[in-house]
Amino acid sequence: MVMSFQFPAYFTAIFIITRVMSIMKISKPLDVHHKDIRAVDLATKLSVDPSAIESPSRDFGGIVKAEPEAFLHPSAPQDIAALIKFSYSNSVPFGIAAKGHGHSVRGQAMAENGVVVDMRSMANKRRNGTGIRVSIDRLYADVGGEQLWIDVLNATLEYGLAPVSWTDYLYLTVGGTLSNAGISGQTFRYGPQISNVLEMDVITGKADFLTCSPRMNSELFYAVLGGLGQFGIITRARIPLQPAPKRVKWVRLLYDDFSSFTKDQELLISKNGRKDKSALDYLEGSLLMDQGSPDNWRSSFFPYKDHPKIISLITKHGIIYCLEIVKHYDDRTKHTVDKEMEQVLQGMNYMPGFIFGKDVGYEEFLNRVRSGELKLKSQGLWDVPHPWLNLFIPKSQISDFNNGVFRGIVLERNITTGPVLVYPMNRQKWDDRMSAVIPDEEIFYTVGFLHSSGFDTWKAFEDQNKDIMRFCNKTGIMLKQYLPHYSTKEEWVHHFGSKWKVFQHRKYQFDPRMLLSPGQRIFNNN
Numbered sequence: 001m002v003m004s005f006q007f008p009a010y011f012t013a014i015f016i017i018t019r020v021m022s023i024m025k026i027s028k029p030l031d032v033h034h035k036d037i038r039a040v041d042l043a044t045k046l047s048v049d050p051s052a053i054e055s056p057s058r059d060f061g062g063i064v065k066a067e068p069e070a071f072l073h074p075s076a077p078q079d080i081a082a083l084i085k086f087s088y089s090n091s092v093p094f095g096i097a098a099k100g101h102g103h104s105v106r107g108q109a110m111a112e113n114g115v116v117v118d119m120r121s122m123a124n125k126r127r128n129g130t131g132i133r134v135s136i137d138r139l140y141a142d143v144g145g146e147q148l149w150i151d152v153l154n155a156t157l158e159y160g161l162a163p164v165s166w167t168d169y170l171y172l173t174v175g176g177t178l179s180n181a182g183i184s185g186q187t188f189r190y191g192p193q194i195s196n197v198l199e200m201d202v203i204t205g206k207a208d209f210l211t212c213s214p215r216m217n218s219e220l221f222y223a224v225l226g227g228l229g230q231f232g233i234i235t236r237a238r239i240p241l242q243p244a245p246k247r248v249k250w251v252r253l254l255y256d257d258f259s260s261f262t263k264d265q266e267l268l269i270s271k272n273g274r275k276d277k278s279a280l281d282y283l284e285g286s287l288l289m290d291q292g293s294p295d296n297w298r299s300s301f302f303p304y305k306d307h308p309k310i311i312s313l314i315t316k317h318g319i320i321y322c323l324e325i326v327k328h329y330d331d332r333t334k335h336t337v338d339k340e341m342e343q344v345l346q347g348m349n350y351m352p353g354f355i356f357g358k359d360v361g362y363e364e365f366l367n368r369v370r371s372g373e374l375k376l377k378s379q380g381l382w383d384v385p386h387p388w389l390n391l392f393i394p395k396s397q398i399s400d401f402n403n404g405v406f407r408g409i410v411l412e413r414n415i416t417t418g419p420v421l422v423y424p425m426n427r428q429k430w431d432d433r434m435s436a437v438i439p440d441e442e443i444f445y446t447v448g449f450l451h452s453s454g455f456d457t458w459k460a461f462e463d464q465n466k467d468i469m470r471f472c473n474k475t476g477i478m479l480k481q482y483l484p485h486y487s488t489k490e491e492w493v494h495h496f497g498s499k500w501k502v503f504q505h506r507k508y509q510f511d512p513r514m515l516l517s518p519g520q521r522i523f524n525n526n
């Protein structure tokens with residue numbers, strides 16, 4: 001076969017790949033006339049100059065920095081497979097991390113001295129410009145792992161359809177959230193996003209390009225879901241769809257008493273059948289603390305005229321608990337939805353007079369965090385450090401957590417200004433064969449401290465996070481971290497608990513040279 005490169009492109013390609021190879025101490029000679037055609041092609045998609053590797057060296061967290069040697073901009077999954085094959089077959093392999101939208105907060109999508117794969121570069125190049133194909137008859141969408149959930153929403157809404165399980169924020173990639181779990185107020189009823197996948201295409205750490213599902217290559221399927229990027233790179237996921245509602249009734253209720261708040265939450269999530277029309281469509285909860293306004297960057301909800309009375313309530317109690325629920329409706333149900341919501345609210349123990357409602361379009365509701373993001377961006381406050389801590393707490397210990405952490409550490413330190421989420425979900429909606437790790441109890445809470453900090457103040461939040469972890473260890477609260485980050489192998493083994501052996505075995509099976517997602521620091525934390 002004769003290769004025809006334009007001279008400058010050919011020259012650049014050789015230059016880049018030779019440089020990457022030499023930086024990575026790869027000694028294999030480059031034979032461009034034969035089997036390394038793919039490598040040369042690959043080289044044209046690698047950036048190695050310092051300005052180009054600035055972005056994959058950072059993430060939304062703004063705390064960790066790790067420079068890769070190169071940033072790959074694939075135009076098709078085959079480019080990713082070629083890169084993995086290149087590393088896998090080399091005497092000195094290098095780490096490879098898929099970077100979705102880089103919204104990790106602890107360097108999970110980084111690859112120090114390795115290659116980061118810019119998944120988003122495929123978003124507009126693949127499948128004739130679309131990485132989202134909707135099957136109206138079979139009610140699913142085939143979605144590239146690089147796609148953002150907001151684009152999945154928009155593409156499926158065109159057909160009056162939508163996925164059922166979401167994250168609060170939609171500018172995250174499908175591959176990125178499926179590598180964790182993908183949770184939000186729908187999880188109690190539909191399970192996390194990882195419970196809503198029919199099949200996937202995955203490139204393993206051995207460069208095998210496989211389709212997997214519960215029936216085909218099932219070990220890989222379950223490994224990858226919640227697998228922290230350890231077993232393969234997701235290039236396509238098949239997501240089930242349902243008819244999309246048109247609008248939502250969105251209600252917030254305030255509580256000064258934690259026990260009433262959690263009792264009501266638990267009662268509401270006990271109705272959770274996928275087809276149960278009386279079940280809620282969404283349930284979350286959060287803390288309101290003294291920070292000048294009951295709203296925060298994630299949401300502007302409360303009518304301005306009610307701010308003073310909410311603020312004085314917060315001042316009186318230190319913390320107010322806010323329960324947030326939603327019921328969908330469409331043309332068929334618009335006359336009955338208010339009555340249904342009334343029935344849901346009957347018997348709830350919120351503070352009389354502290355109930356607030358909104359009626360908004362379905363898309364506006366799902367994309368509710370976006371306006372806060374744009375506002376922060378316009379003020380230069382989006383790209384700041386985010387020392388986040390996300391935990392799963394068993395139901396039986398959530399009251400101890402409230403007393404020791406919310407009413408103890410958090411109030412005492414008095415530095416928390418961002419959103420703090422707390423809401424329950426049902427274990428039965430998760431599939432234990434998947435890699436994601438959750439507490440053992442049937443009901444557990446997610447607690448998210450979503451701090452934004454100044455560039456020189458993030459350490460105070462880190463100290464608070466450490467205090468919280470220490471408190472839980474000391475008092476025996478059996479938490480699991482969500483979006484986990486640990487620095488020692490012992491901590492990871494403890495995190496996975498009874499799943500560790502399977503997790504490790506799957507790693508040897510699908511990524512035996514430990515190439516993938518080194519930024520998670522699970523198998524390469526020395």
Ligand code: FAD
Pocket residue numbers: 060097098099100101102103104105108109110119145146166167168169172173174175176177179180181182183184228229230232233234235483517519520
């Ligand atoms: P990245 O940060 O780019 O990657 C995350 C990990 O996945 C890395 O290890 C990476 O190597 C791996 N990875 C990326 N793409 C692939 C792929 N295609 N195949 C295999 N591995 C891959 N999470 C929730 O569950 N619910 C929420 O409501 C929620 N809200 C959030 C709001 C904000 C503002 C932010 C910043 C994060 C939020 N998250 C939420 C967390 C988020 O889901 C995770 O951080 C997720 O990993 C981010 O997706 P990403 O595309 O940016 O992934």
